[in-house]
Amino acid sequence: MADIFDAYALADAWDEMFERPGEVRTAYEPVLAALQPIEPGELRFRADQMARAFTDRGVTYAFAGEERPWPLDLVPRILDALEWDFIQRGVSQRVRALEAYLADAYGPCRAFEDGVVPWRLLLGSAHFHRAAHGVEPPGGVRIHVAGIDLVRDEAGDFRVLEDNVRVPSGVSYVIENRRAMTRVFPSLFDGQHVVPVDGYPARLLAALRAAAPERTADPRVVVLTPGPSNAAYFEHALLARLMGVQLVEGHDLVCRGNRVWMRTTRGEVPVHVVYRRLDDDFLDPLHFRPDSVIGCPGIMSAAVAGNVTLANAVGNGVADDKLLYTYVPDLIRYYLSEEPILPNVESFRPDEPGQLEAVLDQIDRLVVKPVDGAGGQGIVIGPKADAKTLERTRRAVAADPRGFIAQRPVALSTSPTLAGERMAPRHIDLRPFAVNDGNDVWVLPGGLTRVALQEGNLIVNSSQGGGSKDTWVLAEGPAEGPARSADEGAPPAVAPRQLGPDGTPAGVQEGAQQQ
Amino acid sequence: MNDVILSRIAEALTWTGRYVERADATARILDAYLHRMLEDPWRDEDLACRSLYAILGVDAGPDPVDMQQVLDQLAFDARSTCSIEGALGAARLNARSAREAVSSAMWECLNATWHALADQRRAARRTGPYGYLELVRSRAALFFGLADSTMSRDDSWRFVVLGRSLERVDMTVRLLSVRVLDAAHAPDWPTLLSASGADEAYARVYGGFGDTPRVAEFLLLDRDFPRSALHALTTAEECLSALGRPRQDPARRPIGRLRTRLEYLDSPALEEQLPILLRDLQTACMASAEAVTERFFPHQGPVVWAQEGA
Numbered sequence: 001m002a003d004i005f006d007a008y009a010l011a012d013a014w015d016e017m018f019e020r021p022g023e024v025r026t027a028y029e030p031v032l033a034a035l036q037p038i039e040p041g042e043l044r045f046r047a048d049q050m051a052r053a054f055t056d057r058g059v060t061y062a063f064a065g066e067e068r069p070w071p072l073d074l075v076p077r078i079l080d081a082l083e084w085d086f087i088q089r090g091v092s093q094r095v096r097a098l099e100a101y102l103a104d105a106y107g108p109c110r111a112f113e114d115g116v117v118p119w120r121l122l123l124g125s126a127h128f129h130r131a132a133h134g135v136e137p138p139g140g141v142r143i144h145v146a147g148i149d150l151v152r153d154e155a156g157d158f159r160v161l162e163d164n165v166r167v168p169s170g171v172s173y174v175i176e177n178r179r180a181m182t183r184v185f186p187s188l189f190d191g192q193h194v195v196p197v198d199g200y201p202a203r204l205l206a207a208l209r210a211a212a213p214e215r216t217a218d219p220r221v222v223v224l225t226p227g228p229s230n231a232a233y234f235e236h237a238l239l240a241r242l243m244g245v246q247l248v249e250g251h252d253l254v255c256r257g258n259r260v261w262m263r264t265t266r267g268e269v270p271v272h273v274v275y276r277r278l279d280d281d282f283l284d285p286l287h288f289r290p291d292s293v294i295g296c297p298g299i300m301s302a303a304v305a306g307n308v309t310l311a312n313a314v315g316n317g318v319a320d321d322k323l324l325y326t327y328v329p330d331l332i333r334y335y336l337s338e339e340p341i342l343p344n345v346e347s348f349r350p351d352e353p354g355q356l357e358a359v360l361d362q363i364d365r366l367v368v369k370p371v372d373g374a375g376g377q378g379i380v381i382g383p384k385a386d387a388k389t390l391e392r393t394r395r396a397v398a399a400d401p402r403g404f405i406a407q408r409p410v411a412l413s414t415s416p417t418l419a420g421e422r423m424a425p426r427h428i429d430l431r432p433f434a435v436n437d438g439n440d441v442w443v444l445p446g447g448l449t450r451v452a453l454q455e456g457n458l459i460v461n462s463s464q465g466g467g468s469k470d471t472w473v474l475a476e477g478p479a480e481g482p483a484r485s486a487d488e489g490a491p492p493a494v495a496p497r498q499l500g501p502d503g504t505p506a507g508v509q510e511g512a513q514q515q
Numbered sequence: 516m517n518d519v520i521l522s523r524i525a526e527a528l529t530w531t532g533r534y535v536e537r538a539d540a541t542a543r544i545l546d547a548y549l550h551r552m553l554e555d556p557w558r559d560e561d562l563a564c565r566s567l568y569a570i571l572g573v574d575a576g577p578d579p580v581d582m583q584q585v586l587d588q589l590a591f592d593a594r595s596t597c598s599i600e601g602a603l604g605a606a607r608l609n610a611r612s613a614r615e616a617v618s619s620a621m622w623e624c625l626n627a628t629w630h631a632l633a634d635q636r637r638a639a640r641r642t643g644p645y646g647y648l649e650l651v652r653s654r655a656a657l658f659f660g661l662a663d664s665t666m667s668r669d670d671s672w673r674f675v676v677l678g679r680s681l682e683r684v685d686m687t688v689r690l691l692s693v694r695v696l697d698a699a700h701a702p703d704w705p706t707l708l709s710a711s712g713a714d715e716a717y718a719r720v721y722g723g724f725g726d727t728p729r730v731a732e733f734l735l736l737d738r739d740f741p742r743s744a745l746h747a748l749t750t751a752e753e754c755l756s757a758l759g760r761p762r763q764d765p766a767r768r769p770i771g772r773l774r775t776r777l778e779y780l781d782s783p784a785l786e787e788q789l790p791i792l793l794r795d796l797q798t799a800c801m802a803s804a805e806a807v808t809e810r811f812f813p814h815q816g817p818v819v820w821a822q823e824g825a
Contacts, residue, residue: 503605
């Protein structure tokens with residue numbers, strides 16, 4: 001019997017669904033069984049339905065200057081309970097270590113004194129902000145939300161690719177992907193135990209409220225957005241809506257006497273926590289870029305004075321610099337006295353003596369990344385680059401060794417993805433989202449799985465034309481609550497419905513009123 | 516000169532409003548439940564389906580029930596006005612029998628909806644019921660939007676709104692009743708909120724958490740949310756006071772009594788009073804609906820023709 005998986009040829013990487021050609025991994029058995037009998041035309045139809053639903057709901061992203069529906073592939077990415085337990089422990093550990101590093105970098109600087117991390121890493125970082133020095137955030141939290149990017153290597157091991165602790169985005173797509181899948185493809189979930197993802201907004205709000213300056217009984221939280229033209233505006237609006245808080249733009253806020261207020265029809269109302277979705281540079285023209293018109297003048301002073309909490313904290317960029325990334329395993333050992341659960345990808349630091357030459361020599365076999373790049377920009381994949389690009393990269397690295405790191409290329413794991421009329425392997429990554437409320441780092445079950453839609457492409461960012469998948473974490477069993485037996489009797493009787501005329505002409509009406 | 520309204524027409528208008536609201540609420544409840552079933556890894560399909568039957572006042576029978584059966588009985592069954600299709604069919608026929616009282620736009624909306632259901636029903640068999648439920652909800656909104664913008668605020672309008680409001684209270688009370696009387700079969704609070712279309716409004720008032728007393732309080736007592744029991748009762752009472760003349764109006768009295776009780780209820784006392792309150796609400800709505808029937812559209816028994824020499 002021919003089916004959409006017929007010509008599925010494994011790429012040179014770990015495949016999420018198939019152990020070997022034709023041999024499916026246990027977690028995927030039900031999904032494969034549900035997908036196999038479906039005609040390609042039917043899958044297309046559902047994919048189109050999905051795209052229409054996303055367009056209607058405004059779940060779009062800007063690609064090459066036009067609004068496109070968020071691309072969601074129909075085949076979910078599945079993590080079993082054991083894999084997930086491992087990932088969430090690793091992610092939470094990483095966030096705790098970075099949290100400790102930030103507290104140290106903007107405080108006593110022990111790690112630099114002890115030689116764990118060189119001073120120049122801090123002082124040479126464009127994201128080191130004096131203004132943040134000595135600010136004691138409530139609950140000691142600077143990373144209220146983190147997005148830690150993971151990849152799965154050839155051996156099937158998860159590794160951290162990069163940390164995002166400034167303004168990580170994408171969580172709205174996790175929520176929307178699940179919503180779309182349950183509505184467009186309900187049969188796929190039959191008999192599966194997939195952990196829900198809709199608890200995120202409540203967790204986030206709790207963490208933000210917990211981060212409010214002390215002395216506020218009922219803190220007011222707002223989401224600060226650059227505005228509707230921002231690529232992630234949909235996400236800002238969604239989070240504000242689901243948390244039931246105001247979505248504000250810079251000019252809706254006003255700072256006076258080191259306090260932040262928002263302008264409302266009932267006068268100015270104090271604001272205590274600002275979940276800001278814009279970068280440090282644009283936050284406050286008095287402190288950072290003076291030409292920023294989307295920030296709020298004076299908000300930084302209010303934060304330094306402890307009258308408002310900014311989430312995430314200003315200056316977090318020193319912790320997700322790609323060069324610092326190479327030190328994170330050491331930081332985990334140093335601050336937490338634990339062994340790293342999730343390993344890094346093997347990396348070189350061109351700014352260290354001796355390593356620059358090694359990098360320049362084998363640049364055709366390495367992946368070179370600017371330490372400051374976002375959205376997959378500026379990455380050069382040595383084995384796939386032409387001589388001219390390699391030469392240009394070589395010169396760039398030699399001129400600014402602090403500006404780059406180099407990594408061993410990892411063949412990202414693949415997952416079956418609908419390409420035209422059939423399934424083909426495409427490379428994927430995973431961005432789990434963590435929320436830190438000061439007591440506990442909670443990791444949203446699953447996260448955002450991004451797909452590189454071009455064959456062989458290793459860059460999955462949506463700004464580069466990537467797609468996404470719904471990410472399932474399979475539950476082990478009921479976490480709480482007594483087992484309910486089916487013979488607990490019937491539910492209570494609620495009164496029967498009232499009936500009125502059903503509009504059929506009189507005369508036929510006798511007996512036509514059915515319950 | 517249309518300063519009066521036939522009893523028969525008034526009845527048809529009331530039930531058109533009621534049935535469209537019923538279809539709308541049923542679609543929302545089914546959607547919320549379906550979604551929860553797919554999203555909750557530890558669901559028990561039979562229990563969840565039974566609580567749906569209980570909410571909608573339909574007998575589930577002794578055998579295990581599943582979601583497909585629920586849809587067949589509570590969405591696609593054209594013969595029962597407790598199902599979406601049956602309610603919309605009855606609304607359409609009622610509107611047709613009151614063709615000169617409802618605007619053409621309203622009638623066409625109901626008629627087109629009725630004809631569009633078959634396609635969506637077939638698609639639902641293939642890809643799941645979401646598109647079907649979505650159609651029902653958007654058309655119900657369109658219908659009431661057209662009523663709002665094309666009907667004069669005369670008695671015809673009041674009967675439509677009265678029907679809608681009574682059904683609204685009834686539905687909200689049903690949802691809460693199953694939750695309060697029997698936690699084992701009950702939907703969780705977030706499901707309950709989305710089944711009432713109240714999740715976003717609730718989040719704005721309380722922040723995104725649904726806990727017991729507050730959700731019940733919101734769905735019963737919130738003054739500003741149109742589907743709360745208090746809001747719908749107030750609307751129903753306004754319609755009745757504009758329609759009625761006698762001071763001791765048997766249709767208005769039970770509703771007015773409960774409205775004041777809700778208005779002045781202590782929130783802390785709500786939780787313990789909830790079971791009794793829900794029962795009284797249900798009783799009041801029924802009593803009021805019966806009194807409306809008696810007063811505005813008194814029924815003659817059907818004429819029975821006797822065959823000569825039979």
